[in-house]
Amino acid sequence: MADDLQTLLDTLAPLLVDGSPHAVALGFKLERIEPDVAEMRAPYRDDLIGDPDTRVLHGGVVTALLDHVCGLAAISGLGGKHATATLDLRLDYMRPAEPGRDVVAIARCVRASGLFAFVSAIAHDGDETDPVATAAAAFMVTRVSQEAAEKARRAFGQISKVEEE
Amino acid sequence: MSPLEPLLSSPYVQMMRVRFDGHGDELTAILPYADTLVGNPLIPALHGGAIGAFMEITASAALLAGTRLAALPKPIDVSVDYLRPARPQDVYARGIITRQGARVANVRVEAWQDRRAAPVAALHGHFLIKPEGEG
Numbered sequence: 001m002a003d004d005l006q007t008l009l010d011t012l013a014p015l016l017v018d019g020s021p022h023a024v025a026l027g028f029k030l031e032r033i034e035p036d037v038a039e040m041r042a043p044y045r046d047d048l049i050g051d052p053d054t055r056v057l058h059g060g061v062v063t064a065l066l067d068h069v070c071g072l073a074a075i076s077g078l079g080g081k082h083a084t085a086t087l088d089l090r091l092d093y094m095r096p097a098e099p100g101r102d103v104v105a106i107a108r109c110v111r112a113s114g115l116f117a118f119v120s121a122i123a124h125d126g127d128e129t130d131p132v133a134t135a136a137a138a139f140m141v142t143r144v145s146q147e148a149a150e151k152a153r154r155a156f157g158q159i160s161k162v163e164e165e
Numbered sequence: 166m167s168p169l170e171p172l173l174s175s176p177y178v179q180m181m182r183v184r185f186d187g188h189g190d191e192l193t194a195i196l197p198y199a200d201t202l203v204g205n206p207l208i209p210a211l212h213g214g215a216i217g218a219f220m221e222i223t224a225s226a227a228l229l230a231g232t233r234l235a236a237l238p239k240p241i242d243v244s245v246d247y248l249r250p251a252r253p254q255d256v257y258a259r260g261i262i263t264r265q266g267a268r269v270a271n272v273r274v275e276a277w278q279d280r281r282a283a284p285v286a287a288l289h290g291h292f293l294i295k296p297e298g299e300g
């Protein structure tokens with residue numbers, strides 16, 4: 001069962017970050033997606049600096065990273081077959097990320113049942129035990145998100161058809 | 166010099182192309198639509214993280230406009246409620262300072278698109294501030 005989910009997640013993986021223009025624009029990279037867990041990296045980049053005096057990444061980059069990685073953990077937690085909408089996202093900024101270092105976020109789906117998934121995440125810049133930020137988020141399978149998932153499946157179907165031909 | 170100058174010179178704020186429109190003591194932040202803000206092209210909806218980040222920038226702007234600060238406000242915690250999908254078009258936001266102490270301010274922000282009365286997202290958060298002239 002878990003193997004089936006991992007196979008499905010492996011199939012989805014290329015779409016989950018590279019299919020999101022904002023994630024691409026910020027240079028996010030998927031590190032792994034497994035049952036209930038997702039990990040994603042934000043590169044240190046000059047155009048993502050918040051304060052030119054300190055050269056620390058803007059909090060908004062960490063926000064976008066945690067929002068995205070929590071969404072991926074929710075999709076995984078719900079079995080990879082549903083698309084989700086974020087209900088809320090709570091972020092605690094523990095300390096500024098070290099200038100020059102990438103930020104990596106790891107999200108775990110704590111509970112998924114029916115239409116809802118609850119996720120917790122940390123972001124760190126090299127040491128998982130010394131986080132830059134933590135997050136808690138709730139997700140829901142909505143009519144709009146399901147319609148989008150259906151479109152993705154159709155697009156996917158077309159892609160595999162093309163490959164067969 | 167505009168009190169918003171430190172924010173406007175931030176590379177990330179420039180990359181997001183956030184602008185501000187001030188009328189008297191009312192300040193509206195504008196996130197102009199760009200294809201790179203889309204989170205899910207299939208809905209299509211703007212990225213929740215982009216909306217969250219835009220509201221954090223709006224909160225900083227409200228604080229900079231409200232008091233003379235020696236540095237950019239730093240977020241301590243923020244909580245974002247996503248109320249409806251943000252469509253591929255411009256987003257507006259306004260921040261209200263709920264409480265401002267010597268070191269910490271509590272700010273609320275609402276973001277909307279077509280109708281101010283139907284916000285797409287709301288944020289509240291605590292920000293560390295450093296008023297000018299204090300150690």
